[in-house]
Structure formats: C-alpha cells, structure tokens
Amino acid sequence: MSRKYGIGVVGATGAVGREFLSVMEERGFPVGELRLWASSRSKGRQLEFNDEKHSVDVLSEDALSGLDFVLISASGAISREVAPKVASAGAIAIDDSSAFRYDDDVPLVVPEVNAEDLASHEGIVAIPNCSTTPIVQALAPLHDEIPLCRLIADTYQSVSGAGGLAMDELGIQTQAMGRGESVPVNTDVFPHQIASNLIPSIDDPRDDGYSKEEWKVSAETRKIMHLPDLAVSATCVRVPVFRAHAAAVHAEFETPFSVERARSILEGTAGVCVVDDLAGEQYPMPSTAAGNDTTWVGRIRADMSHPNGIVFWVVSDNLRKGAATNSIQIVESMIDQGLR
Numbered sequence: 422m423s424r425k426y427g428i429g430v431v432g433a434t435g436a437v438g439r440e441f442l443s444v445m446e447e448r449g450f451p452v453g454e455l456r457l458w459a460s461s462r463s464k465g466r467q468l469e470f471n472d473e474k475h476s477v478d479v480l481s482e483d484a485l486s487g488l489d490f491v492l493i494s495a496s497g498a499i500s501r502e503v504a505p506k507v508a509s510a511g512a513i514a515i516d517d518s519s520a521f522r523y524d525d526d527v528p529l530v531v532p533e534v535n536a537e538d539l540a541s542h543e544g545i546v547a548i549p550n551c552s553t554t555p556i557v558q559a560l561a562p563l564h565d566e567i568p569l570c571r572l573i574a575d576t577y578q579s580v581s582g583a584g585g586l587a588m589d590e591l592g593i594q595t596q597a598m599g600r601g602e603s604v605p606v607n608t609d610v611f612p613h614q615i616a617s618n619l620i621p622s623i624d625d626p627r628d629d630g631y632s633k634e635e636w637k638v639s640a641e642t643r644k645i646m647h648l649p650d651l652a653v654s655a656t657c658v659r660v661p662v663f664r665a666h667a668a669a670v671h672a673e674f675e676t677p678f679s680v681e682r683a684r685s686i687l688e689g690t691a692g693v694c695v696v697d698d699l700a701g702e703q704y705p706m707p708s709t710a711a712g713n714d715t716t717w718v719g720r721i722r723a724d725m726s727h728p729n730g731i732v733f734w735v736v737s738d739n740l741r742k743g744a745a746t747n748s749i750q751i752v753e754s755m756i757d758q759g760l761r
C-alpha cells in the first residue's frame with residue numbers, strides 16, 4: 422500500500438473508537454488525513470495517533486467530503502443517520518452497529534470467512550456482533566469440510582461489549598466488593614448488579630422468548646456463512662469479565678466429523694490458534710484473548726449426545742477482532758481487492 426487513505430472515525434472516544442486508533446497504529450495502516458468525531462461532550466478532547474495529537478470534533482455533513490473510509494462505532498441510531506451520508510459523500514462506511522447488518526444490499530463481513538462479499542457493497546459495509554465473529558471464524562473451515570446443519574451457541578460476554586460505561590460499572594462494583602462494602606447497584610448500563618453475577622439477557626427482549634442478541638447470533642451466522650436455513654439457537658449471557666467474549670459451540674454436521682480432523686483444520690485456520698489440553702489445564706480464557714487479535718479455540722471434542730456433533734470453546738477480544746480489528750481488516754481487504 423503506497424497510497425495514503427483519508428479516515429474518519431465516528432465515536433472515536435468510545436471503547437471501540439479508541440481501539441480503531443490503536444489497531445491502525447499497530448498495523449502501520451497508511452493513514453493520510455484522520456478526522457475524529459464524538460458527541461458534543463468530547464468536543465476539543467485530544468486523542469493521540471502515531472505520536473500526534475488529534476482534536477475530537479462534532480460531526481458535520483461537510484466534514485465527510487474527501488475521505489476514503491469512515492469507521493462508525495457510536496450507536497445504531499447514529500449509524501442510521503451517518504452511514505448513508507458517508508456513502509453519498511463518496512466514502513465507504515464501515516459500520517459497527519446492527520443498523521444495516523441484515524440489509525440485503527449491505528455486506529456483513531468477517532474477512533477470513535466471506536471477504537468476497539465486499540465486492541457487492543454500495544457504500545456501506547457492516548461488521549458482525551462481537552459474539553458472532555469468533556463463532557463463524559471457527560465454524561466456516563469446518564463447514565468447508567462437511568456441511569454444517571445445526572448450531573447451538575452459548576455465549577459468555579464481557580462487559581466491554583456494552584461500551585466504556587459498562588466497564589466503569591463493573592469496576593466500581595468490584596472495587597466496592599474488594600473493600601468489603603455493600604455493592605453499589607448502579608444500574609446505568611446493566612439492569613442488575615454485574616460484579617460476582619451473571620445476567621442471562623443482552624439487548625432487548627423479543628416476543629419469541631429469545632433476546633435480540635441471541636437472534637443476532639442466529640441471523641448473522643446465517644448471512645455470513647451463506648446458510649439461510651441453518652438451524653441455530655443461542656443463549657447469550659453477560660459475565661463479570663472486562664474484556665473478551667467466549668462461547669461454547671455445539672455444531673452438528675451432515676455426517677460424522679472426526680475430532681482429529683476438526684482439530685487439524687482449526688490448527689491450520691488463519692487467525693485461529695488452538696490451545697487444547699484439558700488434562701494439562703490448557704484452554705483459552707478471556708485472559709488469553711484480551712488485547713490480541715487471535716481467535717482462540719479449545720475443548721474440541723466429539724459431542725456425546727450426537728454422532729455428527731463437534732463441541733468446542735472459542736474466545737476472542739470483542740473490542741479487537743470482535744470490532745476494531747475486523748473493521749480495519751475489511752478496509753485492508755477492500756484495498757487489496759481494488760474496491761478502493
């Protein structure tokens with residue numbers, strides 16, 4: 422990449438927004454101009470990128486012109502308003518929210534799985550929910566070997582998946598517990614105490630008894646893997662962990678899958694690292710994944726309840742591969758494919 426690219430970041434001060442800057446810096450992404458936006462609360466705040474300070478501003482429509490990519494990570498409502506304007510201004514919006522993920526004309530992409538879908542973009546590309554990304558990353562190469570027909574995924578999602586304020590909420594409650602005080606149940610973000618607790622509800626409730634997060638895992642897995650009829654059921658649980666989401670995945674294939682073959686496929690999958698020695702107490706955990714871009718897989722075994730089933734455990738950093746890194750990889754893939 423000899424050319425430099427104009428990059429805008431909407432939500433630059435947020436948990437994901439700050440990670441965009443770190444990831445671009447670490448990867449040496451060729452940023453020409455960098456424009457950072459957040460709410461009026463952050464106007465004038467300085468963020469560092471490549472040892473230079475950049476001022477955060479409030480987004481105005483004319484500020485979008487002349488950019489190549491705009492990374493949006495603020496809220497669904499802001500994405501719905503801003504992404505079409507980005508596309509009209511001639512740039513490509515890489516959107517981190519669920520606003521466009523299910524639209525037929527918006528590619529939903531994990532580059533290791535379906536980079537070819539980027540070619541059909543019309544100015545907006547969506548990235549999946551941070552719990553879906555590692556699941557499809559591990560399932561796609563297995564599905565290439567033997568068709569996948571059913572998925573049961575139970576997720577264990579860290580608080581950073583709900584943003585910076587959610588991390589503060591866990592921090593305050595955990596510190597109070599550590600001092601032996603009663604836990605302040607400040608429910609600004611979560612509806613219940615999150616420290617030393619599990620909350621089996623993420624995002625809005627649905628009429629069918631699932632949460633919207635659980636529905637997202639199902640709809641997004643089907644779209645990314647091009648399996649519109651895949652049977653999927655998910656249970657999504659918020660856990661008192663700061664960073665990295667985990668999932669217990671039960672996958673059923675059309676014919677029996679040897680565990681050895683599944684392990685060897687996953688060991689050869691780009692972006693995936695297998696750590697799998699139960700007797701030696703070696704398996705991936707949130708502490709394994711926090712701060713890095715790897716999708717970690719372990720506990721690979723035959724499903725004792727189904728002859729065609731494989732069970733595994735997958736962990737990845739929701740702010741990195743689950744959000745910022747995936748977005749930057751999409752940008753890099755679009756450049757590599759000549760789409761920009």
Ligand SMILES: NC(=O)c1ccc[n+]([C@@H]2O[C@H](COP(=O)([O-])OP(=O)(O)OC[C@H]3O[C@@H](n4cnc5c(N)ncnc54)[C@H](OP(=O)(O)O)[C@@H]3O)[C@@H](O)[C@H]2O)c1
Nearest residue numbers: 432434435436437459460463494495518582584585739744
């Ligand atoms: N966290 C994850 O793991 C993850 C993963 C995938 C997708 N996502 C999605 O990414 C988005 C942001 O998540 P986050 O975790 O980074 O949240 P966050 O930490 O709460 O950050 C929100 C960001 O949005 C900005 N913002 C708020 N109101 C705004 C406005 N009116 N105009 C412009 N910017 C505004 C905030 O600016 P101020 O600092 O000025 O308030 C902040 O920069 C959400 O759509 C979320 O669903 C998150």
